Amino acid sequence: MSKPGNTGLMRAFRAAKFSGQGLKQAWQHESAFRQEVTLLVVMIPLAIWLGRTLVEQALLIAVCLLVLLVELLNSAIEAAIDRQGSERHELSGRAKDMGSAAVSIALLIVVVVWSSVAIQRFA
Numbered sequence: 001m002s003k004p005g006n007t008g009l010m011r012a013f014r015a016a017k018f019s020g021q022g023l024k025q026a027w028q029h030e031s032a033f034r035q036e037v038t039l040l041v042v043m044i045p046l047a048i049w050l051g052r053t054l055v056e057q058a059l060l061i062a063v064c065l066l067v068l069l070v071e072l073l074n075s076a077i078e079a080a081i082d083r084q085g086s087e088r089h090e091l092s093g094r095a096k097d098m099g100s101a102a103v104s105i106a107l108l109i110v111v112v113v114w115s116s117v118a119i120q121r122f123a
Contacts, residue, residue: 022072026071026072026075029075030071030075032071032075032103033068033071033072033075036064036067036068036071037068039064040064040065040067040068043060043061043064044061044064046060047060047061047064050114050117050118050121051117052121056117059113059117060113060114060117063106063109063110063113063114064110066106066109066110067103067106067107067110069106070102070103070105070106071103071106073099073102074099074100074102074103077095077096077099078096078099081095081096
């Protein structure tokens with residue numbers, strides 16, 4: 001049985017609070033996150049201009065948000081590993097490298113989608 005106040009609207013409020021704290025922490029401690037947010041602020045108006053349809057505009061914005069999502073997950077992995085200690089370990093290095101690779105793939109998705117929409121628009 002769940003605790004009182006652990007369901008419904010109160011749970012949603014607490015989840016939103018924790019999400020806000022996570023975004024605040026990412027902004028304060030992760031320069032890559034700040035750079036990607038700054039790019040997103042620039043790219044949203046460009047997406048509205050470049051996309052001919054609402055679906056294209058949404059897709060252009062969504063792939064940019066995907067980068068933020070993956071960056072947050074990568075930062076969470078790195079923080080959890082760094083908490084364990086500063087000694088080098090093969091598995092820690094592998095996890096950090098895979099998180100970095102995930103961010104790179106998300107950025108590649110942005111390039112592919114934006115290029116495709118731009119080529120279609122201007123060709």
